[in-house]
Amino acid sequence: KAGVTQTPRYLIKTRGQQVTLSCSPISGHRSVSWYQQTPGQGLQFLFEYFSETQRNKGNFPGRFSGRQFSNSRSEMNVSTLELGDSALYLCASSFWFSGPPIPNEQFFGPGTRLTVL
């Protein structure tokens, strides 16, 4: 089974620009979660999508948005980039993460390293 893929792997943007990151989950998985990882804040949950619907959202500003397509692929968008958005953005795939009382395990992709200049 192919793993979780994320594109692009590296991205350099300037302040004020916007960016779109893509994630393809493991075949058969319908849940995609997004995380931001920084040295200072650690791993922070952004949002989770299941069956094209956002099921959960973390504590991030509205500049961070996402969507999921019918084939479970997901995109994450950050508008009006700020220096503090520089981070590793990780996508995690699961059968259904937040639905059951006990979460399934998550399979992480390699991440997209975003640098904002």
Next chain:
Amino acid sequence: GQQVMQIPQYQHVQEGEDFTTYCNSSTTLSNIQWYKQRPGGHPVFLIQLVKSGEVKKQKRLTFQFGEAKKNSSLHITATQTTDVGTYFCAGKTGNQFYFGTGTSLTVIP
């Protein structure tokens, strides 16, 4: 707000020594998952604990879930250089899932 703290933040051990990381939540968790992230890599799922007081073993790794379901620990016996990485606990409370702050393990050969 909800916090999941791990101690220590960093740990350096000689190869062959034991290692323990502790995970503490401010609220009761429905489960604990543990992940390992190698330097430059992504988190990889290790195990999940669900029951109060549960203990699970994977070779040299022992995982415990506290009786109150607010804390957990990961113990590695006789560390090896392949154990290098950051270990994260993560758990669900309500409808939210929180990762711990992580413990970075360095193993000195």
